[in-house]
Amino acid sequence: MKDFKKLWIGLGILAVLSPIGLLASGDTWGEWGVEAFKKMVGFIPKGLARFSGFWRAPLADYGVPGTGDVLGYIISAFAGILLVVLATWLIGKGLSRKDKGDVKG
Amino acid sequence: MHIPDGYLSPQTCGVMYAAVAPFWYMAARKLKNTLTTRTVPLLSIFSAFSFVIMMFNAPVPGGTTAHAIGGTLIAVLLGPWAAVMGVSAALFIQALFFGDGGILTFGANAFNMAIVLPFMGYGVYRLIAGSADKNASRYWIGAAIGSYVGINAAALCAAIEFGIQPLLFHTANGTPLYCPYNLSQTIPAMLFAHITVAGVAEAVVTGGVLIFLKKSMPALLADLRKEVQP
Numbered sequence: 001m002k003d004f005k006k007l008w009i010g011l012g013i014l015a016v017l018s019p020i021g022l023l024a025s026g027d028t029w030g031e032w033g034v035e036a037f038k039k040m041v042g043f044i045p046k047g048l049a050r051f052s053g054f055w056r057a058p059l060a061d062y063g064v065p066g067t068g069d070v071l072g073y074i075i076s077a078f079a080g081i082l083l084v085v086l087a088t089w090l091i092g093k094g095l096s097r098k099d100k101g102d103v104k105g
Numbered sequence: 106m107h108i109p110d111g112y113l114s115p116q117t118c119g120v121m122y123a124a125v126a127p128f129w130y131m132a133a134r135k136l137k138n139t140l141t142t143r144t145v146p147l148l149s150i151f152s153a154f155s156f157v158i159m160m161f162n163a164p165v166p167g168g169t170t171a172h173a174i175g176g177t178l179i180a181v182l183l184g185p186w187a188a189v190m191g192v193s194a195a196l197f198i199q200a201l202f203f204g205d206g207g208i209l210t211f212g213a214n215a216f217n218m219a220i221v222l223p224f225m226g227y228g229v230y231r232l233i234a235g236s237a238d239k240n241a242s243r244y245w246i247g248a249a250i251g252s253y254v255g256i257n258a259a260a261l262c263a264a265i266e267f268g269i270q271p272l273l274f275h276t277a278n279g280t281p282l283y284c285p286y287n288l289s290q291t292i293p294a295m296l297f298a299h300i301t302v303a304g305v306a307e308a309v310v311t312g313g314v315l316i317f318l319k320k321s322m323p324a325l326l327a328d329l330r331k332e333v334q335p
Contacts, residue, residue, distance in 0.1 A: 007322075014154070080153075085149040096142055
């Protein structure tokens with residue numbers, strides 16, 4: 001882990017800089033909220049309305065309740081990095097062989 | 106490119122889960138043979154990199170946004186099967202905690218971004234880089250071009266999944282039940298955003314990280330070359 005220090009620091013820097021991603025205005029094509037369809041095509045497709053709320057994410061849109069957009073985005077970035085590292089670490093530890101050669105950083 | 110829940114019919118979602126399942130199984134089997142205790146941290150780091158780089162939305166002319174994904178980068182560094190696992194993990198965390206991409210549509214999103222993207226990117230990279238030394242410019246140029254092709258192939262798949270919805274799933278009078286846009290609308294829209302902006306961002310990120318690694322951690326690239334045999 002120490003060998004990859006530069007890479008971990010790089011991830012931290014990206015997390016802090018992530019609110020740059022908030023500057024671009026507008027939705028991503030195909031990722032609009034349900035209500036947007038009324039304006040775009042004049043109606044909300046029935047199935048779309050039915051399934052769009054299938055899952056309620058705790059930090060929806062990378063926002064943290066009680067914080068502003070920018071701080072919430074940064075916290076989300078760090079939380080997401082942590083969760084992805086944890087998930088891949090668990091998968092990797094479960095799969096990896098312990099007897100193979102080392103990679104140096 | 107993160108398809109939200111509701112945009113695809115449950116049938117489409119089921120088919121996409123069925124399509125990715127064998128890839129996840131194969132990835133687990135392949136990684137069992139190739140991952141080592143020292144490449145696991147790298148898989149974690151670059152999967153997290155993929156997660157955070159997707160937060161950098163860039164403006165697309167016409168008022169929408171798009172972002173890089175970094176899947177080809179993982180494929181070039183750790184092999185395409187590592188990319189399948191790494192990007193799938195990032196997409197799963199995005200869907201579960203941040204509502205970026207749906208849970209029902211997770212199979213479709215994983216198919217586009219965690220399977221089509223890294224395999225297409227890796228294939229093009231191999232065509233261009235061949236057995237070139239990791240110090241040769243063909244290495245990072247091949248990876249950058251591969252990543253550009255990969256993300257556009259993924260966008261095309263997403264566009265097709267969106268676009269077949271009104272054809273296949275509508276009410277008796279033809280009113281769409283899910284994504285209301287057809288192929289002639291979804292394909293130009295998705296490809297425009299990825300050919301002009303997201304693809305370029307993906308190529309810059311992929312090439313940039315490889316040049317950074319070559320300059321500041323040359324031993325890592327040399328070791329990975331010996332270690333990772335796809």
